[in-house]
Amino acid sequence: MSEQHTPRSLIVTFYGAHGRASSGPVAVAELVRLLAPVGVDAPSVRSSVSRLKRRGLLLPARTPAGAAGYALSPDARQLLEDGDRRIYWPWADRRADEGGWVLAVFSVPEAERNKRHVLRSRLAGLGFGSAAPGVWIAPAHHHEETRHTLERLQLAPYVDLFRGEHLGFAPTAEAVARWWDLASLAKxxxxxxxxxxxxxRAWQARVSTPPDEAYRDHLLALDSWRRLPYADPGLPPHLLPDDWPGARSAEVFRALDERLGEAGRGFVSGAGVG
Incomplete structure (x- = not known):
């Protein structure tokens, strides 16, 4: 397993792709079986599930058959629903949806200065760039998810959100290159x-789509991809370098999802999940 595909990340990816098909819990035994194809062993599943439980993302529950399992918490469902818009909504549509920017301006009392790091970390994790100390910026279409996240983490009292345009003085493309590390995002x-x-390319050369292989490759691709629309917030093309690789990577994920997603879901539903 690569460093990127950690057990905890793969479990979150699994629940996002397959754990919302029904409101019931997923049995621990099924989690163990369905994560084995992507290299996660049983002890890693159990320890990662425990950490997600402590974070309030998974809730212990019994399946209809009486087996021990875990269901998504309401906060986790909101988190995954917000993520759907980034992960599956084509970037071209997202960029064209709303113009302008959302600004997050925060001020934290000295007695609670530990929340400054949390705020910076969370805003960066939502794809915000840093415009100035305490002032973070992102494309305007992220305002709703930002509001949900700050409210869920009880950080809203420290933040004011604004929407507006960039009026200068530097050209916006130059400003964007300061607000985001574009070289790192391109990498x-x-x-x-x-x-x-x-x-x-290998799947495009094949005629058949074996469900077990489709499930494995789709889950790994989704686990890799779902981070990218958070690191890269989907900036307008005219503000990016001409050789920007984001559109190509989005197209590769879309093509993998179209080719493998349905077969992968069939494999999981055949296992009695969803």
Whole structure:
């Protein structure tokens, strides 16, 4: 297993892709069986599930058959629903949806200064760039998810959100290059392409789609991809370098999802999940 595909990350990816088909819990035994194809052993499943439980994302529950299992908490469902918009909504549509920017301006009392790091970390994790100390910026279409996240983490009292336009003084493309580390983001897209574009080419050369193999390759691609629309918030193309690899990596994921997603879901539902 690569460093990227950690057991905890793969479990979150699994629940996002397959654990919302019904409101019932997923049996621990089924989690163990269905994560084995992507290299997660039983002890890693159990320890990772325990950590997700402590974070309030999974709730212990019994399946209809009486087996021990875990269901998504309401907070986890909101988190995954917000993520759907980033992960599956085509970037071209997202960029064209709303113009302008959302600004998050925060002020934290000195007595609670530990929350400054939490706020910076969470805003960066939502794809915000840093415009100035205490001032973070993202494309306007992320305002709703930002509101949900700050409320869920009880950070909203420290933040004011604004929507507006960039009026200068530097050209917006120059400002964007200061607000985000575009070179680092490009490397993340290139790493995704290096890992998953050959997988797509191999599937395009095949006629059949064995469900077990489709499930494995789709889950791994989704686990890699779902981070990228958070690191890269989907900036307008005219503000990015001409050779920007983001559109290509988005197309590779879309093609893998279209080719493998249905077969992978069939494999999981055949296992009695969902």
């Amino acid at each position: 993340q897209h290139e790493a995704f392409l290096d890992r998953h574009e050959p997988v797509l």
